Amino acid sequence: MNTYIWLVRREFWENRAIWIIPLAIGAFMVLCALFGRADLMVVSSQALGRTVGQAFLGAVGATFFAIMSIYAAWYLLDCLYADRKDRSVLFWKSLPISDATTVLSKLATAVIVIPLVYFAAADLTTLLMAFIISVRASSIVGGALWQGGLWLQIQELWLYLIVTTAIWYLPVTAYLLLISSWAKRAVTLWSILPPLALILGERWFFGTHVIAHQLNVRLFGFVDAAFNANLASWVSANVADNDAIRTPADIWSFLDFAGFFSSMATWAGAAVGVALIIGSIQLRMRRTEI
Amino acid sequence: MPALIEALDLTKKYGKHVALDRASFSVQGGRIVGLIGPNGAGKTSALRAILGLTAYEGQLRVLGREPFRDRTALMQDASFIADVAVLPGWLRIEDAVDFVAGVHPRFRRDRAAALLAKTEIAGRRRMRELSKGMKTQVHLALTMGIDAKLLVLDEPTLGLDILARRAFYDALVNDYMDETRTILITTHQVEEVENLLTDVLFIDKGRIVLDSSLDDISVRYTAIAVGPDQIDAARAQKPFYERRVLGKTVLYYEQPDMAKLAGLGEVHTPSVSDLFVAKLSGVAA
Numbered sequence: 338m339n340t341y342i343w344l345v346r347r348e349f350w351e352n353r354a355i356w357i358i359p360l361a362i363g364a365f366m367v368l369c370a371l372f373g374r375a376d377l378m379v380v381s382s383q384a385l386g387r388t389v390g391q392a393f394l395g396a397v398g399a400t401f402f403a404i405m406s407i408y409a410a411w412y413l414l415d416c417l418y419a420d421r422k423d424r425s426v427l428f429w430k431s432l433p434i435s436d437a438t439t440v441l442s443k444l445a446t447a448v449i450v451i452p453l454v455y456f457a458a459a460d461l462t463t464l465l466m467a468f469i470i471s472v473r474a475s476s477i478v479g480g481a482l483w484q485g486g487l488w489l490q491i492q493e494l495w496l497y498l499i500v501t502t503a504i505w506y507l508p509v510t511a512y513l514l515l516i517s518s519w520a521k522r523a524v525t526l527w528s529i530l531p532p533l534a535l536i537l538g539e540r541w542f543f544g545t546h547v548i549a550h551q552l553n554v555r556l557f558g559f560v561d562a563a564f565n566a567n568l569a570s571w572v573s574a575n576v577a578d579n580d581a582i583r584t585p586a587d588i589w590s591f592l593d594f595a596g597f598f599s600s601m602a603t604w605a606g607a608a609v610g611v612a613l614i615i616g617s618i619q620l621r622m623r624r625t626e627i
Numbered sequence: 628m629p630a631l632i633e634a635l636d637l638t639k640k641y642g643k644h645v646a647l648d649r650a651s652f653s654v655q656g657g658r659i660v661g662l663i664g665p666n667g668a669g670k671t672s673a674l675r676a677i678l679g680l681t682a683y684e685g686q687l688r689v690l691g692r693e694p695f696r697d698r699t700a701l702m703q704d705a706s707f708i709a710d711v712a713v714l715p716g717w718l719r720i721e722d723a724v725d726f727v728a729g730v731h732p733r734f735r736r737d738r739a740a741a742l743l744a745k746t747e748i749a750g751r752r753r754m755r756e757l758s759k760g761m762k763t764q765v766h767l768a769l770t771m772g773i774d775a776k777l778l779v780l781d782e783p784t785l786g787l788d789i790l791a792r793r794a795f796y797d798a799l800v801n802d803y804m805d806e807t808r809t810i811l812i813t814t815h816q817v818e819e820v821e822n823l824l825t826d827v828l829f830i831d832k833g834r835i836v837l838d839s840s841l842d843d844i845s846v847r848y849t850a851i852a853v854g855p856d857q858i859d860a861a862r863a864q865k866p867f868y869e870r871r872v873l874g875k876t877v878l879y880y881e882q883p884d885m886a887k888l889a890g891l892g893e894v895h896t897p898s899v900s901d902l903f904v905a906k907l908s909g910v911a912a
Contacts, residue, residue: 339729339730340729340730342729343726343729343730344730346726347726350717350718350719350722351715351717351718420715423713423715423716424713425713425714425715425718426713427680427707427709427713428713428714428715428766430678430680430698430702431678431702431706431707431708431709431770432702432727432730432731433699433700433701433702433703433730433731433732434699434702434730435698435699436698438699622695622698623681623682625675625680625681
């Protein structure tokens with residue numbers, strides 16, 4: 338356990354972007370709250386306040402989450418490749434740390450540590466922004482965050498997303514690790530080529546789209562897998578009928594907890610992910626240089 | 628006491644290329660062994676196998692372990708510097724010390740700190756801000772801070788100037804080496820290390836061509852420098868190599884009849900580098 342803590346610290350030393358990017362996004366948003374048009378957030382009624390508060394928390398959270406996803410993918414592609422490229426792998430391998438421990442520490446950084454950093458940054462940003470806007474525009478947005486446990490629900494949503502995306506996207510995460518452990522150059526290109534070749538090959542030789550479909554489900558089917566029909570009906574109701582936005586009473590009602598964790602797709606994907614992680618470790622044991 | 632490194636028919640292939648071809652050798656504790664060979668002879672492959680960085684065929688035990696399967700445990704007792712330029716540029720010196728202290732149970736922080744204090748390099752600096760010589764000092768301090776039974780050095784002074792190279796070897800012999808340690812070293816600069824070696828392993832085309840202590844070399848090998856008039860008498864004693872130097876001919880013998888060589892010319896023990904050249908280019912006369 339002690340070794341893992343040192344390895345994660347090491348990742349922070351090497352990849353300062355882990356905290357610099359969320360800090361920069363947060364700072365930019367806080368500056369907007371300080372000098373932007375706070376009057377846009379002035380709301381008249383309690384009910385509307387809750388809607389605006391929800392939209393505000395959702396927008397800030399989604400921004401952090403989207404940027405985090407892109408950064409995490411980049412991190413995964415780079416993490417096992419970078420120290421082979423600068424040859425420092427020979428230094429790391431001169432220490433009594435197994436290759437499995439190294440690979441797992443990078444995986445944990447990508448799926449646990451980085452999301453938690455962004456989660457904390459998003460929380461800090463929303464609280465600061467809500468406070469600033471409330472003071473500047475005498476808005477009730479700040480107060481609205483505490484109505485009906487709205488803020489607490491967002492915390493739950495974040496944690497639910499961190500856990501479920503980690504499991505659902507494990508095959509993708511592990512595939513990126515494998516490429517990072519294997520490629521001699523151009524990791525980004527190599528991460529795209531094999532699936533593309535498989536899709537095209539399947540189409541030309543068999544005329545089928547099984548791989549393309551599976552990839553599509555994995556990459557874009559997360560919301561369907563982790564959230565239930567309540568979300569879809571709420572979205573369609575609110576998009577269709579724009580002037581009567583009804584806020585959901587409880588975000589919990591959208592989460593398909595039981596469905597996600599009992600789904601075959603969830604665990605089949607996780608199994609593929611585990612196999613790819615084992616492959617990454619085996620490659621890490623054998624590849625010491627570019 | 629069993630050998631520290633025991634290799635039997637060690638073989639490493641890269642596709643069709645055979646880097647190590649059934650090499651067998653052993654290294655005893657408390658020695659400083661030079662693994663010497665021309666480019667592409669298999670030196671680095673042998674070291675990689677010994678350090679568990681690569682899979683191999685044949686039998687290999689290092690400190691009683693199988694290196695590839697047991698690299699993590701092996702690295703508790705062995706350490707290595709594979710070229711000095713491998714510390715990552717983003718790493719701060721003080722972080723490097725903290726990290727190694729955190730993950731290595733046999734790292735003695737006080738010793739590393741004392742070595743670093745001598746270099747007068749500020750701890751906040753990152754590796755990429757340091758010159759090659761400074762990086763070597765830092766890497767050496769980290770490595771010498773580890774209480775290892777076996778230290779492996781692969782071309783440790785590549786790209787360093789003569790002052791830094793000398794400082795490196797002085798520190799190695801004076802501050803690090805003692806009877807509990809063993810050092811295995813490869814280098815192209817044979818002249819630079821031959822005074823500190825106790826044993827040599829010559830390797831050529833993936834095979835071990837000589838495995839000997841320097842004491843045995845002085846008993847076993849003889850060179851003689853003769854003038855043109857004595858050359859035929861000297862050749863009659865079956866040298867395995869000869870070369871011309873400043874009008875004289877130097878002939879190399881393995882276990883010659885010393886009585887017959889006496890009086891033909893100037894008899895001496897060949898240096899490691901001369902013996903290396905003789906062994907590798909020599910055709911049995």
